[in-house]
Amino acid sequence: MTVAMIGTWRMAYEGLTEGLNQLKAGGHSGDAIETAIKMVEDYPFFKSVGYGGLPNAEGLVEMDSAFMDGDSFAVGAVAGIKDIKNPISVARHLSNHHFNSFLVGAGATEYAVLNGFEVKGMLTERAKKIWQKRKVEIQTKNLSPYDGHDTVGMVSLDAQGSMSVGTSTSGLFMKKPGRTGDSALVGDGFYCDSEIGGAAATGLGEDIMKGCLCYEIVRLMGTGLTPQQACDQAVYPFVEKLKKRYGKAGEFSLIALDKAGNWGVATNVEFTFAAGDGEHGAKIMMATPGEAGTTKIEPITPAWLAAYEKRIKAPID
Amino acid sequence: MTVAMIGTWRMAYEGLTEGLNQLKAGGHSGDAIETAIKMVEDYPFFKSVGYGGLPNAEGLVEMDSAFMDGDSFAVGAVAGIKDIKNPISVARHLSNHHFNSFLVGAGATEYAVLNGFEVKGMLTERAKKIWQKRKVEIQTKNLSPYDGHDTVGMVSLDAQGSMSVGTSTSGLFMKKPGRTGDSALVGDGFYCDSEIGGAAATGLGEDIMKGCLCYEIVRLMGTGLTPQQACDQAVYPFVEKLKKRYGKAGEFSLIALDKAGNWGVATNVEFTFAAGDGEHGAKIMMATPGEAGTTKIEPITPAWLAAYEKRIKAPID
Structure with a gap:
């Protein structure tokens, strides 16, 4: 049986290759x-x-993640x-x-610490600089603070026909403390059924969840449509x-993989993703x-890849 | 146009009558x-x-609620x-x-306080006694701690044809701090589309969410089926x-109301609910x-109602 994986954004590539x-x-x-x-x-x-994810309005990195x-x-x-290395x-x-398979806030962090998951300060100097700069911009230019909300979501199919999906994100940049989006919500940010296929989402969680799109x-x-x-x-x-x-719709990008290893994507913005199977690499x-x-x-x-590489490592002035 | 409402459990009745x-x-x-x-x-x-909801393993009342x-x-x-009176x-x-329409943990509480929602200690003496008694039982009888997880969920239809759904719960009794279930998750614990109808769930959230049942x-x-x-x-x-x-399934109870005011229910346990419309009271x-x-x-x-009334007010020894 074939194996296959698909993941959201350029950032999925190296991990997906290893997976x-x-x-x-x-x-x-x-x-x-x-x-x-x-x-990732x-x-x-x-x-x-x-690690390196952009923080919330208070400068703290709060993360959401799910597995199915x-x-x-x-x-x-x-x-x-x-403060947990791998949500x-x-x-x-x-x-x-x-029971207790979905934990939020301090309870989630405490559970991870008590169960030996690696604790790590997740705010990099770079992310802190971006946050400080953005705070000034928001104040001086009266901008909407919310920009940037790219979840990594991946779906996989193994040689035994088992499928899984996972998501991870630091969420909406400059979000209010405690804000969560679709990435941890079953059916909204992810869904998977090994007898059919799986899907994951990235974009504005507040809008994606309104449609239960991954389910x-x-x-x-499951009705016979291809993933595309x-x-x-x-x-x-x-x-x-x-x-x-x-009255409006935020950014939506969705990926899907079926049990035969075929994949599909839909998006209302420019959206990079990575995909591969046993025959063709990622x-x-x-x-x-x-x-x-x-x-x-x-x-x-x-050219796009080179510009991306340059952009993510560009000095923050 | 007719008006109608349905709500989960006996406890919905008085509020539903007022609604x-x-x-x-x-x-x-x-x-x-x-x-x-x-x-409620x-x-x-x-x-x-x-208020009066049973607390988590640490004795604190943590609540989940949603509106659509x-x-x-x-x-x-x-x-x-x-510590918020009305989630x-x-x-x-x-x-x-x-943006920031779903808040969790301390961020949710802080937001409510900052925005003037009434602060209230939600642990009653009665709930504390039940918790203390249960803790002893769990320790001495080696019981599974998890029992009781009744969400109030309601769907309503107004004379203009608008529909809404809401949920509120203190969640699984004796849950780990931070545990959440389906009640705050779109599509899982609730969903509503005024052009079709709405649905809400109660039961073991960890299992209900696996099926995205309200969506x-x-x-x-929407395909033409009656709510039932x-x-x-x-x-x-x-x-x-x-x-x-x-390998197993917890308790599931679902309610639905369509845009014509017809309702339906499904459950794998004994499940009380309240419903009514403009013509027939609740x-x-x-x-x-x-x-x-x-x-x-x-x-x-x-007889059932009398026994219920007695049970919920019975002295805790």
């Missing part, structure tokens, strides 16, 4: 997810996940966890419990519905909204 | 929900919601909020914000699927699992 290697060597879909997302959490230059096992529907999640590992650990994508795949058809049909009509009913691609409720997918250009 | 009166007088569906749920939160003898406007899909939610009012207030019930009503058909088709097959895939009924994936609904007996 795919584990899957090719016979590893479990859940291990691949945890390995891959930990790598650990890399200091990804500013919306784990597509065989059993077991879910573990944390929201507003602080995805806490979320996965919690998925082994029938809907998996449900549509399911993403297109779930996401674009809902974005239009939200504009009509709510690749970074660019998705943009296409015509008539479709998605345009292109290879990423070396 | 229904507001709706009959031309009130908004959201106001009716807030009024009704506040009454305020009543000290309901031991799973608001079925016209706009606007959602507000809090999880793990403490439903905080949730509804948050639903007016495009699914609303979706099924939608509840039956969403809930019973999922309970079976969960037993097969997860009534308390009893639902139990029927044959072949159906639900049996009967009037509540005076």
Whole structure:
């Protein structure tokens, strides 16, 4: 059986490559997810996940993460966890419990500490500088403070046909303390059923959760749609519905993988992602909204990648 | 146009009656929900919601609540909020914000305090005694600590055709600090679309969230099913699927109301609820699992009501 993985944003690539290697060597879909997302959490230059993630309005890094096992529907999640190196590992650990599998705030942090998860100051000097600069900009230019909310979400399929999904994020930059989005919410930010497929979301959590989009994508795949058809049909009509009913719609980007290893993506913004399977290694691609409720997918250009690399490491003045 | 409301458990009755009166007088569906749920939160003898709610393992009352406007899909939610008299009012207030509309833990409590919501010690002497007694039982009899998790969830329809849903709970008795269930999670513990209908859940949140059941019930009503058909088709097959895939299933009770004021219920336990419309006042009924994936609904007996009244006020020895 084929193995496959898909992950949100350029930042998923290195972890996804390593996860795919584990899957090719016979590893479990859940291990691949945890390995891959930990790598994203650990890399200091990804500013919306784990170490180096941008802080809340008070300057503190609060993180959300979830894990779902597509065989059993077991879910573990944390929201507003602080000072823990790998929220995805806490979320996965919690998925082994029938009770108390979703912990928020100080309770989540205390649980992680009591259970031996590595404690780490998650605010980098770089993130602190970006936060300080932004605070001044907001005050002097009367800007909306909210910008930047990129969750890493990944779906994996292993050689035994088991599927898993995981998410991790430091959430909306400059959020109010305690704010959580869709990333820890089952059906909203992620969903997985090994007999069908899995999905994960990134974008403005407050709007994504209004549509329960990950559950809907998996449900549509279960009716026989391809992951691409399911993403297109779930996401674009809902974005239009939200504009009509709510008056506006934030950024939405969704990924999906089915049990055969086929993937799909839908987005209302410029959205990079990584995907690969046992035959073809991981690749970074660019998705943009296409015509008539479709998605345009292109290879990423070396120029884009070089500019990205430069941007994430650019000095903060 | 007709007005209607449905709410989970016997405890919904008085609030629902008041909410229904507001709706009959031309009130908004959201106001009716807030009024009704506040009454449940305020009543000290309901031991799973608001004041008098049973505490977590540390003896602290942590509450979850959510509100959804079925016209706009606007959602507000809090999880793990403490010392606030009416979590439903905080949730509804948050639903007016495009960003930071779901707050957890200390951030939720601080937000409520800063915005003038009434602060109140939510642990009653009675709840404290029940907690102390339970702690001893757990230690001496080696019991599973987790028992009791009744969310009040209500759906309302007003004369303008607007629908709203709200939930409020102190969560699983003896939960770990920070534990949250389905009640604050969109699609899992509640969902509402005024063009279709709304749904709310009560039971073991950790299992309800695995199925995204409120979204699914609303979706099924949108395909033309009655609320009763939608509840039956969403809930019973999922309970079976969960037993097969997860190995067990906790308690599930779901309610739904459609835009015409028809309601439905599904449950895998003995489940009381209240419902009424503009023509017929609120009534308390009893639902139990029927044959072949159906639900049996009967009037509540005076004997049951009398025993309930006695039970919730019985001295704690």
